[in-house]
Amino acid sequence: MIKLSKDNTKRQLAIHGWTGLVLGFLLYIVVFTGAVVVFENELEQWSASHLQTSEVIDSSVTDLVNHLAKNTAQELWQDIDIHKHHGELEVFFHEHRLNKKGQKQPYGVQYSINLNTINNPKTTLRKQIIQNRQIGFPANFEDPSGTEWVQFMRFMHTNLYIPGRLGFYATGIIGLLLLVSAVSGFLLHRHLIKDMFLSPRKPKNKTGKTINYRDGHNLAATWTLPYAFVLAFTGAFLSFALTLGLPTIAYTAFKGDINTAMEKVSGKPSVALASEVSHSNQLLNLDNIIIESQKRIDSYPNQINIRGYGSEQSVVITRHFAGYIDKDFMTNELMFDGNTGEFIQELSIVGQKPTISSDTLQLMFSLHFGNFSGWLSKLLWFGLGLLLCYVVITGFKLWFERRIKQASWRRLYFSVPIISYGVPISFLSAGLGFFFCYTSAINISMETSIWLGFGLGWLLSLASLIFVYQMNTNNSLDNTSIKVETQSTLSMTHIKNNTQSIDIRLNKSMQYINQYFRFVLAFFLLLLPIIRWQSSHIGWLTLAKNYTPSIIVIDLFFIIAGLIFYHRFLTKK
Structure with a gap:
């Protein structure tokens, strides 16, 4: 149990909330793509339906x-x-x-x-x-070989597709942001061990809904805390080491020749x-x-x-x-x-012979990319990465739920489902752009096709605002803030009824938006395996005969995830 004074708790809560709010969207993209590209080699093999081949050089060459x-x-x-x-x-x-x-x-x-x-x-x-x-x-x-879609996601993770060193600066800053959020979150945990086994309480009213988000946020954050520390520290170090450390050595000692500097540093x-x-x-x-x-x-x-x-x-x-x-x-x-x-x-x-520093640096690479124990470590890093995405999204929800009575924050509350669903939808849609260019004879570059697919995903995500506009037009959802000053002119009963009416309309709008996103996400998840099979004409029987289980596993993952979201769409849960 970590004891903080009331003022320190408020200060840490403000740091934790504002750091997550300001760059949370970019943090979500970096963490999500990082979780996905853990299986970079397997996804490259899946996207082009490459049959199983050894990636080691064991032939006479x-x-x-x-x-x-x-x-x-x-x-x-x-x-x-x-x-x-491949x-x-x-x-x-x-x-x-x-x-x-x-x-x-x-x-x-x-x-x-x-x-x-x-x-x-x-x-x-x-x-x-x-x-x-x-x-x-x-x-x-x-x-x-058909790996451009996966490379697109990898570049989004490493440098947010920003050219030059600016992209690495951006991801390095995001790594520091994650580190600040992890430290402030750690200090805010009053019952760290207890939160590891906390079951989120079911919401019975509006207050219970906020408590449910908080319980889920604390539970997921507690289990991902060591992973967040490792990911943040190694990510920030690797970003700044490549963009600041090595160029500084090159310019000061080797007249700007980075290749010569790299040879000397690496031995x-x-x-x-x-x-x-x-x-x-x-x-x-x-x-x-x-x-x-x-x-x-x-x-x-x-x-x-x-x-x-x-x-x-x-x-x-x-x-x-x-x-x-x-x-x-x-x-x-x-x-x-x-x-x-x-x-x-x-x-x-680093250096000509293995040392503690060189072993530490290699360990940082392995821990950041999760490739230290084959499929086992990759699955663990993938699961923790998605769980960390859940922490970011529930953090957004908590921030807006506590400020829902303010009209300005109430408008921005609709950005939460757009971001949380829009990121995976846009990357899946980018995959459709990849398959379209990979299999068609249309004269369009692969990069352009992928970006068009990525843009289509965000266009579909922003289309959810139609529900918000419709509810605003019909029910005047965007009322002014419920302020204390209104008590002088309105009865308390009228204020309470007005607040409840806004809550009902807001919840109904969010329900429509979530249903829309679940259907779109299920559609893309179920469509991609079909397109992969249609473009390659390589089915599961051929893959099994050629000992290529990774493609089958990824197909099944997309299908099962798609069916889960479609079931949630039908049941409205």
Whole structure:
């Protein structure tokens, strides 16, 4: 039990309420999208109906890399990134060049290789199918695998789709906001342990309704308090570390060269320029390196980075992502000699060798993204994320319920269901925009189509204001505030009746709005699995035969959630 004086309690309540009110809408978007993109890989697979494929590199790729290098400009040999992406092996030969904004960015050639040709012993290098070949900056590459909808939600979470560093500043500030709300909420809890097992009391009147919201808010907030602390602190740190910390180091110590600063901070070795290498000294031990890394980490690498291909200083870095390794919840990186295949050392995010600080930083990444224990941690983070969304929404409701007698706040009260339902509806509608562009032959960019779908979702959400307008026109819902001064001219009975009349009309309007949103949300939830199946013609039987349970699980989630909201629409609960 935390004892605060009456003045301190009022002060903390004001801090808690106003911080949530001012940026609560953006906080809701960031938390909601963060909960969704926990299953980023699974949703990418679902959106394009990709059959189950391994995302680790366990194939023989040495001959392939050597063959591609011979057909690639030598100046692009400086860095080679290799990884799997939904059934295709992507190999990116690149150097760093200045883009139109004057920033150094990777520039090169990316090959997408059909993995079936690699694993087929009868296929020669010349017959291997290059699915796609793109030249330029990766930001301008097209993604034929159908992951744009999920990337849209990820960008909303990381930077609210605001370009440049401003987006990361915004999400960093929102992370600090969540931290302030969590601390003030913690101080306001008078019975922290008791609130963990508090059952929300059923409302019997208007006062009971507010108590019900408060009980639900306290119950959910208590269980999500540790999660909120972790999410807020790690999110704010990661946002500001990328936008303030690293650029500051780069400008003060490396004349603004962020890539060089990153190499020094991370301890990654610099290599000879591509112009100094020769074709005669090729990488010959990549397959042996893959096998050796598997022995050391007990997992095949998810990514491979080759630095200085063809030079005497060539090194190979294998990355083994967190969540793929049962005994470890942090990403591992190993460095090998690119010519002899000998193991050199284990790398860390910061510094050349693992330290407490580097392990702490890796732990922050894993805790923020919830990928430290496979499906189990993802489900936990997803559930806690949705519960935290409920805390935000009930906080809105409590704020407006306590000020419902004021006409200005009463008008804004209708924003609560618009925000709470509008956010998921708009992202689901963005998914429809994705499927429309992904499956149609209409000449429209994927980004435009997704934004049009996103806008349609908000248009449908704002259409709920028609109910408010109709009730205002017919019943004069927007009466003036019920003030104490009216007692001098009106009888107390008249004031009481007028207040009750406003409450009845307000509740009726909110009931209509909630019913409307439940129907729209149920419609989108039930429609998306149908469109996914119709666009790919891959049903559950085919998915089961190809051991792709994640798509089936996501289909079932949409269907069950849609049926729940449709049931609530029919029962008006």
